[in-house]
Amino acid sequence: MIIIESIKLAFSSIWANKGRSILTMLGIIIGITSVVTFLAMGEGLKSEIKKTVSDFGTNYIYIIPGNLDIGTSNESSQNQNGGILGMQNAMGNPANFISSDIFKYKDIDEIKKIEGVQYATPMSILSGVIKTGDKTITPMTMGVEPEIEKVFNGFSVSSGKFINKNDLDNKNRVIILSQMMAEKLFDSVENSLGKKIKITASDDEIEYEIIGILSKPNSNSAFSSEMETMALVPYTTVKEDFFKGEDKIFRIGAKGYDNTNTKDIAKKIEDNLLIRHSKEEFSVLTPDDMLGMLDTIMNLLTGFISAIAAISLIVGGVGIMNIMLVAVSERTREIGLRKAVGATNGTILLQFLIEAIVISLFGGLISLGLVEIAVKIIEIKTPLHPIITPYALVLAIGVCLGIGLIFGLIPAIRAARKNPIEALRYE
Amino acid sequence: MSMKIIEVENLVKTYGRKSAQFNAINGIDLTINDGEFVAIMGPSGSGKSTLMHILGCLDKPTRGNYLLEGKEVAQDTSSSTLAYIRRDKIGFVFQTFNLLPRTTALNNVILPAIYSGIKNRKNKARELLKKVGLEKRINHKPNELSGGEQQRVAIARALMNNPLIILGDEPTGNLDSKSGIEIMKLLRELNKEGKTIVVVTHDEIIAKQADRIIKMKDGKIV
Numbered sequence A: 001m002i003i004i005e006s007i008k009l010a011f012s013s014i015w016a017n018k019g020r021s022i023l024t025m026l027g028i029i030i031g032i033t034s035v036v037t038f039l040a041m042g043e044g045l046k047s048e049i050k051k052t053v054s055d056f057g058t059n060y061i062y063i064i065p066g067n068l069d070i071g072t073s074n075e076s077s078q079n080q081n082g083g084i085l086g087m088q089n090a091m092g093n094p095a096n097f098i099s100s101d102i103f104k105y106k107d108i109d110e111i112k113k114i115e116g117v118q119y120a121t122p123m124s125i126l127s128g129v130i131k132t133g134d135k136t137i138t139p140m141t142m143g144v145e146p147e148i149e150k151v152f153n154g155f156s157v158s159s160g161k162f163i164n165k166n167d168l169d170n171k172n173r174v175i176i177l178s179q180m181m182a183e184k185l186f187d188s189v190e191n192s193l194g195k196k197i198k199i200t201a202s203d204d205e206i207e208y209e210i211i212g213i214l215s216k217p218n219s220n221s222a223f224s225s226e227m228e229t230m231a232l233v234p235y236t237t238v239k240e241d242f243f244k245g246e247d248k249i250f251r252i253g254a255k256g257y258d259n260t261n262t263k264d265i266a267k268k269i270e271d272n273l274l275i276r277h278s279k280e281e282f283s284v285l286t287p288d289d290m291l292g293m294l295d296t297i298m299n300l301l302t303g304f305i306s307a308i309a310a311i312s313l314i315v316g317g318v319g320i321m322n323i324m325l326v327a328v329s330e331r332t333r334e335i336g337l338r339k340a341v342g343a344t345n346g347t348i349l350l351q352f353l354i355e356a357i358v359i360s361l362f363g364g365l366i367s368l369g370l371v372e373i374a375v376k377i378i379e380i381k382t383p384l385h386p387i388i389t390p391y392a393l394v395l396a397i398g399v400c401l402g403i404g405l406i407f408g409l410i411p412a413i414r415a416a417r418k419n420p421i422e423a424l425r426y427e
Numbered sequence B: 001m002s003m004k005i006i007e008v009e010n011l012v013k014t015y016g017r018k019s020a021q022f023n024a025i026n027g028i029d030l031t032i033n034d035g036e037f038v039a040i041m042g043p044s045g046s047g048k049s050t051l052m053h054i055l056g057c058l059d060k061p062t063r064g065n066y067l068l069e070g071k072e073v074a075q076d077t078s079s080s081t082l083a084y085i086r087r088d089k090i091g092f093v094f095q096t097f098n099l100l101p102r103t104t105a106l107n108n109v110i111l112p113a114i115y116s117g118i119k120n121r122k123n124k125a126r127e128l129l130k131k132v133g134l135e136k137r138i139n140h141k142p143n144e145l146s147g148g149e150q151q152r153v154a155i156a157r158a159l160m161n162n163p164l165i166i167l168g169d170e171p172t173g174n175l176d177s178k179s180g181i182e183i184m185k186l187l188r189e190l191n192k193e194g195k196t197i198v199v200v201t202h203d204e205i206i207a208k209q210a211d212r213i214i215k216m217k218d219g220k221i222v
Helices: A002-016 A018-055 A083-091 A105-113 A165-169 A179-186 A235-242 A262-276 A287-330 A332-340 A345-381 A390-416 A420-425 B048-055 B079-089 B105-116 B121-131 B147-159 B177-192
Strands: A060-065 A117-126 A129-132 A135-137 A140-144 A157-160 A174-177 A196-201 A204-214 A230-234 A251-256 A282-285 B004-015 B022-033 B037-041 B063-068 B090-094 B165-169 B196-201 B212-217
Touching: A002 A018, A002 A345, A002 B105, A018 A287, A018 A345, A018 A390, A060 A262, A105 A117, A105 A251, A105 A262, A117 A235, A117 A262, A129 A179, A135 A179, A140 A235, A165 A235, A174 A179, A179 A204, A196 A235, A204 A230, A204 A235, A230 A235, A251 A262, A262 A282, A262 A287, A282 A287, A287 A332, A287 A345, A287 A390, A332 A345, A332 A420, A332 B079, A332 B105, A345 A390, A345 B079, B004 B048, B022 B048, B022 B196, B037 B048, B037 B177, B048 B063, B048 B165, B048 B196, B079 B090, B079 B105, B090 B147, B105 B121, B105 B147, B121 B147, B147 B165, B147 B177, B165 B177, B177 B196
Parallel strands: A140 A230, A174 A204, B037 B196, B037 B212, B090 B165, B165 B196
Antiparallel strands: A060 A251, A060 A282, A117 A140, A117 A251, A129 A135, A129 A196, A157 A204, A174 A230, A196 A204, B004 B022, B004 B063
16 A cells, blocks of 8 residues: 555656756666667567578588687687678678688598598688679689588579589589579579679689579678678589689588487597698687677676666666665655654555656666667667567566665665654754 | 543763763643644743643653653654654644745645555545645645645645644744734644644733743743
8 A cells, every 4th residue: 555655656756847857867767778788689680690500501511711719819810800800700701701722632532531521622712703794793712522412402493403413523514693693694593594703803704604593591680791792603613713723712511411419520530630720720610600700799798788778777777876865865854744643664665665766667668668769769860679588678677676775775774764853843 | 531542751962972961941840632732832941842842752862761642752763764754743833934935825735645545635635734724725836825725735634644642843933923823723623623722922912822831941831
């Protein structure tokens, strides 16, 4: 009963001092809004990256140059951009390829010999343009072997055929384009099959025939655009035509047999590569590693933002304490009167504590409204899709409750301890 | 045969620390019976307010006995017990009315019921406001009422929990003489209905409305 009355009373006194109350809530509002929005953005980003990572399969092993271990960045791992860029790099962002063809074909052969390894396949990357008539595209052209289709999802063709062993052995000048690239050159997928295009790279211009079109990536995540700008040619052909017969392997894709543990295989591959390479030269990644890395990065960022928000929340809490101390002193006579008509110290304490909590919670609710708006704006203005998790909501409400409780306690105790006679005489 | 409501024996109230102690009340014996209308008179500093606070359980005696309805109120009575006594037994009427600002007459009258938890409080508050002649002012806020009207609201509030005694601390002190007389008339009527009323005043005319006048000086009854 007293609690309900106190809540009513809290609202009417907030309403009576609207401007003051809003200003008091500001610290809380800024803190809660920024943390919850950031958590939602992080959650959205995470789920998109997760989708992308698992689009490629769940048990592949991806071997890349540079040491991607979080926290061990050093001079020798130039390829690491850290953070999310490092993640993108691991997924094969064409912008980040700087002479990192550290692997040799011997590495592929050695990995294949490891027990449990079913496939190991090279990936070389050619920076060049593809032309037909007056149209030009700049895809990420990769030299691959047929096994890549078995290692990663997303390399299957929707029409035509994939690169086969015959193409590899005969160094056939054939190419597979993504649907988007094909449509850019020939307007439609049907038109492009069997057509000839010219690949121009390092002063050479060589004609290739389009034999297949890649399936559309199945997620709409921000990162699937990389699959959309892909072109595949036989590894042996590109080695002969553009790399002067040299092995230029930028990435290795591998996969264990179905009954093997991906992590164990990855460990074995790492040990094997360490025989010929230094620790800083390469990273062996599994989808779990990448997601784990992602979690580490996100937790780091979340922690950082939370620390900043915590400052704002403390400032907000002190604001609440301040306004409550003012209220207690302004309402001294009211406190005296309430005591005279039968309020105990406990009920007075409760009344002012509830008022502080209501201010804080009200600020929290306003914040959640602002978060909704912020999320809408982010969705419209950026490719991100923020996700507000129940955890974030519970956290926000819990933090508000806690702040009201902690910072409302001292003013409430002060109110409860007032001597009724002196309080009634207070001017 | 009237029942004793208040029995005070050799009551002492001391303020200040050891070096600068003074006795605001210095040995008072007093009995007030059920249904009496008593005025306590005296110049300022005579200890009448202190006596009033102790009788109203806003303060505790330093020494001596105070029995309210036969139950002892002493130095070791807890503050929450005092609060419950005030809630259930005492109705205060103050010189400065002490109504909650921005709160209607009705809600001011309801206030004590929030702490006692009595039922049907809105109806009871309306009845009480009618009784003090404010049935047309129920939803007015204190700043929309005259001084006399505000004090009537305060009296209605004092009656809300159906107390044993009404304690008036200079209830007419802030009113013009006409409103003052009306308030005393109202208290007189309540007394006729059986309420015990104790009023502290320094105004002889007001005091004469009471059945009995107790005069105080220097912490003692004279």
